[in-house]
Structures are given as structure tokens and as C-alpha cells.
Amino acid sequence: MLYTSPVTSWELQRNWEIVRYLVYYLVEDLVSPDQISGKDVVDFSSGLGDLSEYIYSHNPKSLIATSPDDVPSPARLTGKPGFRFIPNLHARKISEALPPN
Numbered sequence: 028m029l030y031t032s033p034v035t036s037w038e039l040q041r042n043w044e045i046v047r048y049l050v051y052y053l054v055e056d057l058v059s060p061d062q063i064s065g066k067d068v069v070d071f072s073s074g075l076g077d078l079s080e081y082i083y084s085h086n087p088k089s090l091i092a093t094s095p096d097d098v099p100s101p102a103r104l105t106g107k108p109g110f111r112f113i114p115n116l117h118a119r120k121i122s123e124a125l126p127p128n
Contacts, residue, residue, distance in 0.1 A: 060085040076101030
């Protein structure tokens with residue numbers, strides 16, 4: 028299921044072109060490489076990190092992954108250029124953690 032929301036105020040403050048909220052089972056069917064390549068991407072509530080790994084493999088400009096829990100960064104992405112992990116960040120608090128552009 029792919030759901031594209033109307034733009035929220037925190038998206039507008041950051042000049043983000045589009046934010047897609049995804050519930051996914053087969054990542055490749057829902058997030059195509061052209062939606063990722065060269066773009067700034069936020070994977071919020073990243074959980075296991077599998078979506079983050081998939082996104083990173085398609086060369087985003089940057090990737091910020093968050094988790095609402097105190098968990099370590101996905102091991103395969105830790106230290107990679109352009110990747111940042113923020114633990115203990117609930118999705119509803121993301122606007123406070125990411126400053127406007």
C-alpha cells in the first residue's frame with residue numbers, strides 16, 4: 028500500500044518536495060530507485076533497518092534513519108557517507124530533531 032499525504036507544516040519548513048508514508052512488504056515494489064537516487068531521504072521508525080539498507084543501495088543524496096527505541100544503528104550502514112541514525116526519536120517528534128533547511 029502506498030499512501031502519499033498532503034504536505035505537512037514541517038515538510039514545508041524544510042522545502043521538501045514530497046514525503047511518502049509507506050507500509051511495505053516488498054520494498055522494491057513500492058519505492059523505486061528513481062524516487063531515491065540523489066534525494067534526501069528520511070526513514071522514520073526504521074525498525075530493523077532493512078528499508079534503510081535498500082534506500083542506501085540506490086544512492087540517496089543523504090539518508091537519515093530514526094527509531095523510537097534505544098537501538099543501535101543498522102550495522103551495515105554505520106559510518107557510511109551521507110548516513111545518519113537517530114535513536115529514541117518518535118515520528119511525532121521528528122520536526123523538532125530536523126532543523127529547517
